[in-house]
Amino acid sequence: MFQGIVNRILMVIPVIFGVTILSFLLLQVMPGDPAEMAMGTRASPEEIEVIRVQWGLDQPLWQQYALFVRDCLTGSFGTSLFHKLPVSQLILERLPYTLGLTLYSTVIALIIALPFAIVAALSRGRAIDVAIRQVFVLMLALPPFWLSFVFIIFFALNLGLFPTGGVGNGFLENIHRLFLPALVVGLSTAALIQQSLRGTLIETMGADFIDTARAKGLTATQVFRRHILRNSLISTISVIGVRISWVIGGTVVVEKIFSVPGLGSLLIDAILTRDFPVIRGLTVFFALLVVMVNLVTDIAYAMADPRVRLR
Amino acid sequence: MTIRLKLLLAASVIALGIAQPTSAVFAQTLKVALGDEPLSFDPIATSDNGSIWTQLLIFDTLIRPDKAGTGLEPGLAASWEVSPDGLTLTFTLRDAKFSDGTAVTPEDVVFSLKRAGVDEKSQWKRFFNPITAFKSEGNKVILTLEQPFTPAFNNLALFAAAILPEKLVTEQGDAFFEHPVGSGPFMLSGWTRGSKVELTKNPHYWQEGKPAVETVELDIVAEPTARVLRLEAGEADVILDPPLNQIADLSSKDGITVGSAIPYRSDFVLLNNTRPPFDNVDVRQALNYAVDKDQLVKGVLFDKGKVAATAMPVMAYADESLKPYPYDPAKAKELLAKAGLADGFSTKLLVDSGNAAHRNVAVALQAMLGQVGVKAEIQMIEGGTMWTTTKAGEYDMALSFATSDTVDPDQLIGFLAVNPERANAYHTQWQNTHLNDLYAKERATVNGPERGAMFKEMVEVFKEGAPMVFLYHPASNWANLNKVKGFEILPTSNFRLEDVTISE
Numbered sequence: 001m002f003q004g005i006v007n008r009i010l011m012v013i014p015v016i017f018g019v020t021i022l023s024f025l026l027l028q029v030m031p032g033d034p035a036e037m038a039m040g041t042r043a044s045p046e047e048i049e050v051i052r053v054q055w056g057l058d059q060p061l062w063q064q065y066a067l068f069v070r071d072c073l074t075g076s077f078g079t080s081l082f083h084k085l086p087v088s089q090l091i092l093e094r095l096p097y098t099l100g101l102t103l104y105s106t107v108i109a110l111i112i113a114l115p116f117a118i119v120a121a122l123s124r125g126r127a128i129d130v131a132i133r134q135v136f137v138l139m140l141a142l143p144p145f146w147l148s149f150v151f152i153i154f155f156a157l158n159l160g161l162f163p164t165g166g167v168g169n170g171f172l173e174n175i176h177r178l179f180l181p182a183l184v185v186g187l188s189t190a191a192l193i194q195q196s197l198r199g200t201l202i203e204t205m206g207a208d209f210i211d212t213a214r215a216k217g218l219t220a221t222q223v224f225r226r227h228i229l230r231n232s233l234i235s236t237i238s239v240i241g242v243r244i245s246w247v248i249g250g251t252v253v254v255e256k257i258f259s260v261p262g263l264g265s266l267l268i269d270a271i272l273t274r275d276f277p278v279i280r281g282l283t284v285f286f287a288l289l290v291v292m293v294n295l296v297t298d299i300a301y302a303m304a305d306p307r308v309r310l311r
Numbered sequence: 312m313t314i315r316l317k318l319l320l321a322a323s324v325i326a327l328g329i330a331q332p333t334s335a336v337f338a339q340t341l342k343v344a345l346g347d348e349p350l351s352f353d354p355i356a357t358s359d360n361g362s363i364w365t366q367l368l369i370f371d372t373l374i375r376p377d378k379a380g381t382g383l384e385p386g387l388a389a390s391w392e393v394s395p396d397g398l399t400l401t402f403t404l405r406d407a408k409f410s411d412g413t414a415v416t417p418e419d420v421v422f423s424l425k426r427a428g429v430d431e432k433s434q435w436k437r438f439f440n441p442i443t444a445f446k447s448e449g450n451k452v453i454l455t456l457e458q459p460f461t462p463a464f465n466n467l468a469l470f471a472a473a474i475l476p477e478k479l480v481t482e483q484g485d486a487f488f489e490h491p492v493g494s495g496p497f498m499l500s501g502w503t504r505g506s507k508v509e510l511t512k513n514p515h516y517w518q519e520g521k522p523a524v525e526t527v528e529l530d531i532v533a534e535p536t537a538r539v540l541r542l543e544a545g546e547a548d549v550i551l552d553p554p555l556n557q558i559a560d561l562s563s564k565d566g567i568t569v570g571s572a573i574p575y576r577s578d579f580v581l582l583n584n585t586r587p588p589f590d591n592v593d594v595r596q597a598l599n600y601a602v603d604k605d606q607l608v609k610g611v612l613f614d615k616g617k618v619a620a621t622a623m624p625v626m627a628y629a630d631e632s633l634k635p636y637p638y639d640p641a642k643a644k645e646l647l648a649k650a651g652l653a654d655g656f657s658t659k660l661l662v663d664s665g666n667a668a669h670r671n672v673a674v675a676l677q678a679m680l681g682q683v684g685v686k687a688e689i690q691m692i693e694g695g696t697m698w699t700t701t702k703a704g705e706y707d708m709a710l711s712f713a714t715s716d717t718v719d720p721d722q723l724i725g726f727l728a729v730n731p732e733r734a735n736a737y738h739t740q741w742q743n744t745h746l747n748d749l750y751a752k753e754r755a756t757v758n759g760p761e762r763g764a765m766f767k768e769m770v771e772v773f774k775e776g777a778p779m780v781f782l783y784h785p786a787s788n789w790a791n792l793n794k795v796k797g798f799e800i801l802p803t804s805n806f807r808l809e810d811v812t813i814s815e
Contacts, residue, residue: 032695038358039434040698041713041726044733051434082350082359083504084485093504149536157544164540166530167506256533261505265533269348269505272665273359274695 004309005299012291016284020072023283024065027276033057034081034274055081057276068280077281082273087281090266097167097178098262101185101255102247104178106240108186113193118229120194121201132194140191144184148257151180165258181258185251189243196239200232207231234304241297245290339525339813341795343806344532344547349508352499353488354473355426355433363470364805365508365529370473370493373402373420373452376718380575380802381627383465383718387415387474387494387517388452397459397757400442400467402452408515409476410498417447422477424454424467435471438717439463459755461762465719496522496809506531522809542567542790548813549791549798551806555613555668558788566793571615571786574804575624575715575723578669580660580676580708580780581701584741588652589707595777597646599636601683602676606638608783611671616785621774622713622727622737624784626720626802628766633774635781643683655684661700661709664691668785669710676710676780701738708780713737714804720766725750728773741778 035051043051052058056067071078077087113136120132156164168177204210205228213223252264263282270278302308347361354366373388385391388402407415428439441460446453456463466472474494480487491499496516501509510527530547532538535554539561541547553561553569562569582589582598589595604618620633647653662673673689680687687708692700701709715723725732729750730742746769753765774781787800797811 031699032693033699036698036702037695040702040734041737042358042716042722043434043437047434047437050431054432082357084351084353084356084488090504149540152537152540157540160544164544164546165532165537166546167503257537259506259530259532259534259537261503261531265505272695 004302005295008295008298012288012295015291016287019284019287020069020280021065023280024068027279028061030274032274034276037274038082068277071277071281072284077285078277080270080278081275083275083278087278087285090278091263091282091285094261094263094266097260098248098251098264100174101178101182101251101260101262102244104175104182105185105189105247106244108182109189109193112186112190113197117194117197117201120198121205124202129198133198136191136194139187142187144188144251144253145257147187148181148184148254151184152257155180165260167260178258178260181251181254181260184254185247189240189247192239192243193236197232197236200235201228204228204232234301237300237304238297241293241300245293248289248293249286339523340528341524341526341549341808341811341813342528342530342547343549343551343808344530344538344541345551346531346533346535346538348505348531348533349529351488352491353485354471354475355430355435358434360804361531365510366470366473366491367495367805368497368510368527368808369491369495369499370470370475371407371415371495372468372470372472372474374468376468376801376803378799378801378807380718383468386468387420393464393757395757397461397755398456400454400456400464402454404450404452405517407494407517409492409494410513410515411476411479411492412515413476413478415474415476415494417450417452419477420452420474421445421447422480423474424452424472426475426480427471433471435469438466438469438471438722459757461754461756461758462717462719462721464758465721466717469717496807497527500526516809518809523812524808527808539790542792545792548795549789551787551789551800553788553790555611555615555788558613558615558790561790567790568793569788569790570799571788572800572802573617573625573784573786574800574802575626575718576712576804577619577622577624577784578672578710578712578782579619579622580782581706581711581737581739582708582741582777582779583701583704583706584736584739584778585704586707588650588656591650592776593646593650594652595780596636597643597650597683598680598685598780599777600639600646601643601685602636602679602780602782603638604635604781604783606679607672607675611668611675612783612785615788616783619781619783621770621781622779623720623723623770623773624715626715627718628720628763630767630770633770636774636777640683647683647685652684655686657686657688658707659690660687661690661692661697661706663694663697663710665694666710672782673710702734704738704740709738711737712785716803718803721754724766724769724773728769728778736778739778741776743772743776746772746776 035048035055039048039051056064068078075088079086080090083090116132120129123129152164156162162180163177166177168174210223210227213227249264249267251262252268255262255265267282349361349365350359351357351362352366354370357363371387373386374383375386377384387404387407389405390403392401404417409415424439425445427433427435428442441456441463442454443457444455476492479492496513497510498513500511508529512522512525532541535552538550539553539557542550558569561567582595584590608614608616608618618635620635625631647655660673662669677687677689700706713723713727726734727737729747730736749765749769753762756762787804789800791798794814795811800806
């Protein structure tokens with residue numbers, strides 16, 4: 001097990017190295033120049049060139065890449081052209097909101113998905129199973145943009161239960177403030193979990209070892225809790241892992257509507273202004289996060305299912 | 312299972328607990344929701360609206376644009392004198408203090424202006440660098456130029472010429488701008504990047520009894536509809552730029568007032584003057600006649616704007632009687648026929664895909680041009696690639712706009728109409744040597760009617776040459792709760808908050 005984890009971590013190195021090269025080269029082919037976009041209407045071409053020199057955009061490619069790798073290794077991930085701050089600082093300021101939203105939405109998703117997955121599996125093929133599936137497919141299909149506004153208008157404006165957006169101070173206030181965005185993200189996560197868990201539950205219920213459990217005299221509840229549910233939840237771990245990797249950078253729409261200063265909006269804003277160091281730094285950081293989430297998922301999987309071994 | 316849930320809960324507790332910016336709640340807090348996020352508070356190294364507007368609340372300049380945007384009024388300088396030859400500018404400072412209680416000295420002024428005009432890091436050098444000597448004398452600051460350069464004086468009202476405390480900036484370097492100290496009406500008291508800026512009344516502000524509000528919260532709400540919802544929920548007192556199609560609805564709501572002002576901005580279609588048929592002035596004028604600008608303002612801007620005579624905003628020295636090209640499709644066809652294009656032609660129109668108003672304008676333009684036989688194909692491109700594309704001349708027509716940073720028309724006429732200057736008449740490559748000559752002369756003529764006449768003539772030549780299709784000046788709109796009094800957007804697009812009051 002330990003050796004397996006070490007091997008996994010070692011495998012991360014070439015992956016991250018590849019990401020640095022890719023993110024660097026992709027930016028080179030992206031049209032648009034940050035200095036021209038910021039000062040084009042205001043400065044002469046010569047003056048813009050001075051800014052480009054200050055920002056290091058005039059250096060040969062290999063040199064820019066070497067500096068980028070150095071910045072990644074020293075942990076600063078470079079310095080933002082417009083915020084004038086290390087990218088790592090920008091990331092750290094926003095990371096709590098992104099992680100908070102990710103975990104909060106996952107908790108909400110589990111709370112919603114588990115009971116409905118169990119009910120659906122137990123009443124497989126009956127009207128209630130079909131109804132639950134329809135509702136959850138709908139939840140997955142609803143565009144977050146639309147759903148966010150419906151929730152704001154209904155829960156915030158009409159009922160006054162939540163603020164319309166923004167983040168606050170401290171844990172309790174943020175639990176309150178981030179509920180609606182977490183719910184929007186959580187509903188699609190819930191739909192994914194419900195679908196996959198229902199399927200696995202049904203599959204497990206038909207397995208031979210369940211017959212064995214019944215044969216040794218366990219009650220139906222005991223069989224379900226100890227054997228069916230436990231074994232089925234293993235598959236949910238990987239669904240959640242994949243989903244978390246996506247949610248970390250993929251909630252821009254929700255972040256923008258609810259004014260949550262997360263990493264997704266930081267990346268989009270950086271792309272719009274061509275803040276190259278932020279785009280590159282964040283890409284590498286996202287890659288690191290995804291690799292870590294995958295690693296944790298694999299370890300959790302291996303711990304939950306003794307048949308799985310990390311190599 | 313339950314263990315895992317608890318773990319997740321615990322982890323989110325930790326994550327959210329870290330997200331803890333500091334803030335205090337005061338009775339008189341003005342909450343303004345806006346879409347532009349401030350990025351940095353270093354005046355010589357910023358170029359985005361969010362940063363500029365916030366800096367203007369924290370820092371002062373020697374002189375500043377008056378509220379009408381037509382002239383300049385005293386800022387940190389109580390009075391000033393420009394020598395008849397325009398080579399010496401003398402400013403007499405008022406008794407003012409920075410928010411930390413130290414006095415604003417002429418040395419601070421000299422330091423700050425040098426920083427803006429001479430410092431390697433300044434992105435705004437060209438606005439000040441004709442000033443070659445900076446001197447402090449008693450409570451006066453004397454600036455001298457080697458050659459007359461009239462815009463330099465007006466440019467001192469620009470945010471980049473903000474007056475900073477020399478001692479703190481020298482001691483702290485870049486870190487100063489994380490906790491800036493200025494002499495403006497407000498001081499920075501909290502900053503959650505990407506979310507909000509908190510400002511507190513500067514107790515040492517030189518305007519007695521101002522500002523009226525104790526604290527200001529600038530909330531960054533990127534999505535326009537979300538801003539409207541904030542106002543309706545009473546979580547914002549003022550919102551900037553509500554969606555155009557929701558303004559009428561908002562104004563009919565109880566307790567909400569909407570306002571609009573036309574800032575120094577104009578929207579237009581760039582024509583690539585090196586590509587036929589746009590090299591023919593008849594064709595360029597024909598396109599100007601073919602566009603129903605009134606209809607654009609009504610239909611796309613919901614009447615929040617006005618038709619433009621040229622791409623120059625109506626600002627200092629503007630000839631307000633200058634008439635736009637009238638909507639006259641018959642005249643357009645006649646001119647096209649004269650250019651040998653009686654059957655029209657096919658062309659392409661570049662549009663920034665991220666600009667909602669421009670997307671709608673493009674569709675309307677396509678229909679209007681179609682009426683005179685010009686078939687325009689709309690090409691959407693990402694906003695960030697627009698400049699590179701038009702600069703390289705890889706376009707026929709491109710929907711674009713320009714704003715003025717200063718109250719002096721010099722900046723924009725140079726950018727839009729002079730070739731080569733900085734951008735070859737904003738990438739149209741149109742050139743008029745008479746206009747170029749006038750531009751050189753205007754810059755060396757002291758403020759007054761003579762300089763005004765030169766601007767008027769330049770704008771007329773610009774209109775005749777029609778290097779662009781001139782469209783409209785869009786308004787900047789806002790909405791506020793009725794309890795807020797005195798909020799307005801200025802012609803320079805920013806807003807002052809020292810006169811704003813809240814009645815409870």
